[in-house]
Amino acid sequence: xxxxxxxxxxxxxxxxxxxxxxxxxxxxxxxxxxxxxxxxxxxxxxxxxxxxxxxxxxxxxxxxxxxxxxxxxxxxxxxxxxxxxxxxxxxxxxxxxxxxxxxxxxxxxxxxxxxxxxxxxxxxxxxx
Numbered sequence: 457x458x459x460x461x462x463x464x465x466x467x468x469x470x471x472x473x474x475x476x477x478x479x480x481x482x483x484x485x486x487x488x489x490x491x492x493x494x495x496x497x498x499x500x501x502x503x504x505x506x507x508x509x510x511x512x513x514x515x516x517x518x519x520x521x522x523x524x525x526x527x528x529x530x531x532x533x534x535x536x537x538x539x540x541x542x543x544x545x546x547x548x549x550x551x552x553x554x555x556x557x558x559x560x561x562x563x564x565x566x567x568x569x570x571x572x573x574x575x576x577x578x579x580x581x582x583x584x
Contacts, residue, residue: 459509459570465499473509476565480522481577485534490514490568511568512538519572525580538564540579
């Protein structure tokens with residue numbers, strides 16, 4: 457699959473990456489659109505993390521789902537948030553979601569600027 461890989465502010469390359477494999481609790485989304493966040497433009501924030509696939513505000517269509525995924529089906533149109541808080545810990549109960557341990561441990565793979573990205577199980581558990 458094709459992905460836009462960030463190496464530097466003036467060095468973003470279209471590369472072939474393997475399509476992510478999913479587990480029984482995950483989903484694979486075909487990206488249709490992805491926003492550019494302010495953090496995607498901050499060189500000081502990104503330079504030590506490069507190379508990486510940017511884009512954490514994607515929308516797309518579920519292309520494949522694990523056997524244990526509930527509430528979603530192949531073909532569903534989705535917006536996927538890159539981090540998901542647990543909503544149960546001390547920080548979440550006090551509205552400080554970005555301090556939640558799970559918030560920091562969840563992310564889409566490889567990123568929104570890829571043809572496909574993997575959605576982890578915690579992101580699929582919270583539905584509107």
